[in-house]
Amino acid sequence: MNSTATDVESIKQVVATIEHAQQNELVEEFVDLFRADAIWTTGGGKRLFGRDEIAAFTRQVLPGGMTGLAVTLEVVHVLFIRDDVAAVKVRQVYVSTDGRPSESEGEGTPLFVMSKEDGRWRLVACQNTGVLDQNPH
Template sequence: MSAEITAIEQVVATLEHAQHNELVDEFVGLFHKDAIWTTAHGKFLNGRDEIAEFTAQVLPGATKIGLATYEVAHVRFLRPDVAAVKVRQRPVNRDLEVLEDQNEGSPLYIMTKEDGRWLLSAGQNTIVLKD
């Protein structure tokens, strides 16, 4: 399973790359066509087309507001081709230094393996409130 975890980590790394470089098509290409996605602010997106439309509106210019790193924290294989992936999302500055005064995100991704490729099929992001 270590090769599968490495492949999943690469998807998350690509997601981070797309976010940092405001690459809408690269980001959207990580999703299954029937994916569902809920943002950290609770906006529900149904299907890759809706995810693409939303991403095209919010991603360009987003790095002016801030960046985040994405680290796979835990992978649970529900089946060999389905994984629940817990991610640590940390706000950072342009030098990738952690911004301790900002809340982290705690996404949970459900990924499915389709034709040998891991895709995001469902996602729920949650803001972690500071104590």
């Protein structure tokens, strides 16, 4: 495989853009990261097919959805399936705007499958999963 440190940094930038878009409730910035035929499964298990469905859902939940919250996203592992396809494991932590861990949202462990198209990494198939046991052994 010919994946490079530059690819990893580009993938991390996509994840940073997701964080920025969520924290600032920027629907279009978030939606622009997806391929047109992308699949997204929300933390609540709602399955969304295609950028249009993802956009419609995001327009309903994101504005006002971050009131009193901030989210951090950290890339914890990148597995290159091919040079232009990567599975990206992310640690997602919600905190209140005063920095305390959010009791209602807690932590998530999303998986983002991304593809590199025309030199740009895009979200293709994503699963947002909450962590039930906040103190795993």
